[in-house]
Amino acid sequence: MSTTAHLITVRNALTSRLQAAAEVVPPAVLRLVMGWEFWESGLEKLHGDNWFADIQGKFPWPFDVIPAGLSWALATGFELAGAVMLWLGLGTRLFAFSLMFLTFVATAAVHWPTCGRCGAIFSPAMRSATAATAISSCRCCSSSCCCR
Template sequence: MNSVALSPIRNAFTQLDRLGAWSADLPLRLFLAWEFLESGLEKWNGENWFTDIQSAFPFPFDLLPAGLNWQMSMWIELIAPALLLLGLGTRLASAVLMVMTVVAIAAVHWPAHWSSLAELAMGYSISDKGFGNYKLPLIYLVALVPLVLKGSGRLSLDALLFRQKA
């Protein structure tokens, strides 16, 4: 193809690049905010079941009282999503959610017993059939990585408050 024929395609990608500079992170922020807020509201309205799994928490969280772990988890899942929605402190909020998700995978979603990689792979699912269910939290971790690495983009309070003057 010649360059004249590619011109509309290049133009379309240029427009997508401009749009992406402003809003590429927004779907991730909205998705993650919804998912974590939903979990936080379940904790807000539910009973503390962390006492049943306290021994499964990784260090140093296994040393903390179950009630404190419950409160920290609940408040992180209520506050960090609000920050993601606003695009305020996005990198910090995302990093905190990543730590909390790793703790949740270790304490709740990782299979209790597995003897082979094939058994471990069976835990890569949404429902727990005795092999764990770490697929969804792993998806959250992967989705949080770009927000930690790149921040919230231009359509955010971070960009508005910390705009670099040229």
């Protein structure tokens, strides 16, 4: 076998191994990182005080009618169980969807800015604008709005 043929054989073997690793490694790293984030959040809820009652009114429907204690327990349980299942690679689609949904609810209830006077939720487009632009763009308040 010539040197060129041997190099081509080695290259093909290396390429096939790298392609096989490329199908496994990135999803595994993503599952580990996302699992860690949800695990940490679940542990904070597990060992912390229930503050959901303070923001119950900000939850989107139908979550605003679920008792705060039940919401707290469900969020804690899904974050901890979901993290473990992501790490193990079991039920990843189900738990990834559940955790994504949980994240949407958390974003709507806690992380989206609201008008200080009327409580209107600023849209994601407004949220991406500068703070001054977002604060001055509340269209539902009068010119005397405290957030202008």
